[in-house]
Amino acid sequence: MANAKSQILAHLGTTPPPEPLPEPDYTPLAFDDPLSAFARALEAAGGELRREKVDEILTNINPKGSVIDIRKSFDPEADPPAVLILAARLGVAENGAVWIDPQERYPRRWIPLAEMILIALDPAAIVATMHEAYAAIETDRIRYGVFLSGPSKTADIEQSLVLGAHGAGTLIVGLR
Amino acid sequence: MRVALFVPCYVDQFYPEAAMATLEVLQAHGCTVEYPRGQTCCGQPFFNNGLLDEAYELAERFVALFEGYDAIVAPSSSCVATVRHRYGTLSDAERFAHICSHTYELCEFLHDVIGPERLRFERPFPLRVGLHNSCHAIRELHEARSSEEMTDPFDKIAAVLAKVPDIEVVPPGRDECCGFGGSFSVMEPEVSAAMGLDRIADHRSNGVDLIAGADRSCLMHMEGLARKRGIPIGFAHVAEILAGRIDPKECKK
Amino acid sequence: MIDHAGAAAEFLGDRTRAKRHDEALWFVRQKRDAAAGSLPEWEALRSHAQRIKEHTLAHLGYYLERFETNARANGIEVYWARDAAECNAIVERLLAEEGARSIVKSKSMLTEECGLNPYLEARGYEVTDTDLGERIIQLAGDRPSHIVLPAIHLSKEEVGTVFHETMGTPEGLSDPEALTRAARRDLRGRFLCADAAITGVNFALAEEGGIVVCTNEGNADLGCAIAPLHIACMGIEKVIPSARELGVFTRLLARSATGQAITAYTSHFHAPRPGGRLAVVIVDNGRSERLRNESELLRCIRCGACMNTCPVYRRSGGHSYGSVTPGPVGSALRASADPADAGSLAFACTLCGSCDAVCPVRIPLHERLRIAREAALAAPTYAPKRRILKLAAWVVRDPRRLEWTAWLWRLADRILPGWILERLGGPWSRERTFPRPAPRRFSEMMEERNG
Numbered sequence: 001m002a003n004a005k006s007q008i009l010a011h012l013g014t015t016p017p018p019e020p021l022p023e024p025d026y027t028p029l030a031f032d033d034p035l036s037a038f039a040r041a042l043e044a045a046g047g048e049l050r051r052e053k054v055d056e057i058l059t060n061i062n063p064k065g066s067v068i069d070i071r072k073s074f075d076p077e078a079d080p081p082a083v084l085i086l087a088a089r090l091g092v093a094e095n096g097a098v099w100i101d102p103q104e105r106y107p108r109r110w111i112p113l114a115e116m117i118l119i120a121l122d123p124a125a126i127v128a129t130m131h132e133a134y135a136a137i138e139t140d141r142i143r144y145g146v147f148l149s150g151p152s153k154t155a156d157i158e159q160s161l162v163l164g165a166h167g168a169g170t171l172i173v174g175l176r
Numbered sequence: 177m178r179v180a181l182f183v184p185c186y187v188d189q190f191y192p193e194a195a196m197a198t199l200e201v202l203q204a205h206g207c208t209v210e211y212p213r214g215q216t217c218c219g220q221p222f223f224n225n226g227l228l229d230e231a232y233e234l235a236e237r238f239v240a241l242f243e244g245y246d247a248i249v250a251p252s253s254s255c256v257a258t259v260r261h262r263y264g265t266l267s268d269a270e271r272f273a274h275i276c277s278h279t280y281e282l283c284e285f286l287h288d289v290i291g292p293e294r295l296r297f298e299r300p301f302p303l304r305v306g307l308h309n310s311c312h313a314i315r316e317l318h319e320a321r322s323s324e325e326m327t328d329p330f331d332k333i334a335a336v337l338a339k340v341p342d343i344e345v346v347p348p349g350r351d352e353c354c355g356f357g358g359s360f361s362v363m364e365p366e367v368s369a370a371m372g373l374d375r376i377a378d379h380r381s382n383g384v385d386l387i388a389g390a391d392r393s394c395l396m397h398m399e400g401l402a403r404k405r406g407i408p409i410g411f412a413h414v415a416e417i418l419a420g421r422i423d424p425k426e427c428k429k
Numbered sequence: 430m431i432d433h434a435g436a437a438a439e440f441l442g443d444r445t446r447a448k449r450h451d452e453a454l455w456f457v458r459q460k461r462d463a464a465a466g467s468l469p470e471w472e473a474l475r476s477h478a479q480r481i482k483e484h485t486l487a488h489l490g491y492y493l494e495r496f497e498t499n500a501r502a503n504g505i506e507v508y509w510a511r512d513a514a515e516c517n518a519i520v521e522r523l524l525a526e527e528g529a530r531s532i533v534k535s536k537s538m539l540t541e542e543c544g545l546n547p548y549l550e551a552r553g554y555e556v557t558d559t560d561l562g563e564r565i566i567q568l569a570g571d572r573p574s575h576i577v578l579p580a581i582h583l584s585k586e587e588v589g590t591v592f593h594e595t596m597g598t599p600e601g602l603s604d605p606e607a608l609t610r611a612a613r614r615d616l617r618g619r620f621l622c623a624d625a626a627i628t629g630v631n632f633a634l635a636e637e638g639g640i641v642v643c644t645n646e647g648n649a650d651l652g653c654a655i656a657p658l659h660i661a662c663m664g665i666e667k668v669i670p671s672a673r674e675l676g677v678f679t680r681l682l683a684r685s686a687t688g689q690a691i692t693a694y695t696s697h698f699h700a701p702r703p704g705g706r707l708a709v710v711i712v713d714n715g716r717s718e719r720l721r722n723e724s725e726l727l728r729c730i731r732c733g734a735c736m737n738t739c740p741v742y743r744r745s746g747g748h749s750y751g752s753v754t755p756g757p758v759g760s761a762l763r764a765s766a767d768p769a770d771a772g773s774l775a776f777a778c779t780l781c782g783s784c785d786a787v788c789p790v791r792i793p794l795h796e797r798l799r800i801a802r803e804a805a806l807a808a809p810t811y812a813p814k815r816r817i818l819k820l821a822a823w824v825v826r827d828p829r830r831l832e833w834t835a836w837l838w839r840l841a842d843r844i845l846p847g848w849i850l851e852r853l854g855g856p857w858s859r860e861r862t863f864p865r866p867a868p869r870r871f872s873e874m875m876e877e878r879n880g
Contacts, residue, residue: 107654353781
């Protein structure tokens, strides 16, 4: 297989680019009211922003199953909870996505296996676009991380949108 | 301005009235129009079907015939697109440069060179006209913004037509290909027909009296589909409306 | 040999299906328009994406090597495959090492291209496609007809029948929500006991040494988070310099594909999960050869926008292309790689140019298809077409010959009965009447005027 690598690379050449990477020549979208823009985009993605604290949302929902709040103490060996409460590093106004980076503190599988995801987001941590989002994340420290924009969804049967294809069917973002 | 009239081969034989209309419109707007003898084909079918040697020969012929004019104007955007975009890719690009940048589709010439404010069309045309902009007019000559592009909308052909007194220009719901596509029409007749019939239905759903466009080839295909099925709708080249060569009463049935 | 026109005619034979297909995809195209239109910088964003891809492809070896070094440093295993056979063999070896038998797979156009599923199934592995669209296709024993919407050609009733026969859902059940729930239940069990997960790669980050997978269902995340082994297969063109460039591509991908602002999951796998393995297979399979003359095609980020907008694709269905990737980009890829077999794909296009205008990385698709026609026309199948074109070229090379031809046509139009003219018109006349030659040609009128 070392042979395959050297053959492919011999075809392509491996000298570093003499020229710098192209720079963007446009000003990305900006929002007067990023929180409202985020709320609209999240709603379009099948999620929901509630302008209240996550703990209040949880009380209102009064879930039947187990709850794990990764902001508090938890047992990393526990089964995936019905409701998983995550803390987002940031939110993106243009698409309603939030950045979730577990840093292996809790198992990755909790995220796709939870029935409902509640996300605590600091409204001050909402950036306008993915450009700013990637500039803000420490991308060299990621092991596994995910931008979540609304719940899991599919439209593979006659273009009919169904939430909860595999992962959480409900995703609610609350304030910290 | 010394303008050469380029009449594509199929227009010459099947639609001479569109060519005559083009000539009259140009003359009415102060152009000295010449019709160089011996013109045949711009080479489009050969460029588009992978016969580059033949295409190149015809391009050479075209350049020899049309060298030295201030502008070359044709009642066909697909032929103009061939001259403008394909000739430049040939080896002797420099010789072609002037021809490439000075060959215009009629409405494009009227809009960009003469200028909309100086356009005068005398004869009213009090009908609803479905404007079928061909793909080459939209996506190669950029005479109108395509629905795919996220830029400010404009439509030079509609803007020119709008100068005709009493006309009502109606765009179709989709600015989609009519399915002619040159050899496509005979290599994929079923898909081609389905596309054309969809466009005709689109225009008819707007209650138009006739369908007009800057490419008689697209209209020829749609007209053939309509006639074969007895669909009652008329077709005309935009030049014929601009020149006042069609009687609106004849169209309204 | 692929007969696009024949297959398309068959597809169009079912009017209801064809109309639904056209309208469903046009609706997706309109959603794309709305999403793209929400960004004032859309056109500049496309140009920037094009420049980044051009830059990366011009220095592909460098970025791939950087990716490998950094991925290894993160604990990711990296393998290289020259072709499909090597890719499949590497995957099988990895599975064998882990003693894996049951595999959950999320969507990967590359493994489709390599025929990985049938390869593994023939060797006794149980492969489950987990993207709902692909699962439907797998259960139906069908082929995907679209790269983003694999089951777009099927009606909900047909999906209901497939699920009834394979999963025992109630007969006649065709509600998309109920069918999706049934598939979810069935697949959840398979996820929980899978030995390995196979995914594709949307982007590989050279600087960070990680891969990014974009899905709406979260099936990639689910598979990789449970199975002890994650194998990700990527074409060499998937690498980009760093996560910073994702700011550009994640803005373009879903908007172009489905009109969403971003996919529900944009998942970064930069290291194996604790106790698990993550292996990336980098596959060439003809790409480095392509880089020479048609590198534009390697910019493709597989959004499917060119399919949704293509008026021919919408009316002929994905299967008519007989290729893993259908539509404009698929035709351009296949027709140039294999003109003898796939020449008809180069002609399954009106050169309308709509695909170019939606492509998020500005691939000049209709120009590539036009160029592909040169080689296609040289194939024996097209000998008659070539002869007709050559004859036509001979005619129009000389104005006198053109005149004679016009004269002959006019004569035929006058003396021959309609049905013979129809016969002579061939495929043109099947659908349309012929235009009648005018009594006098324009050139004749001008001769009279001037002479």
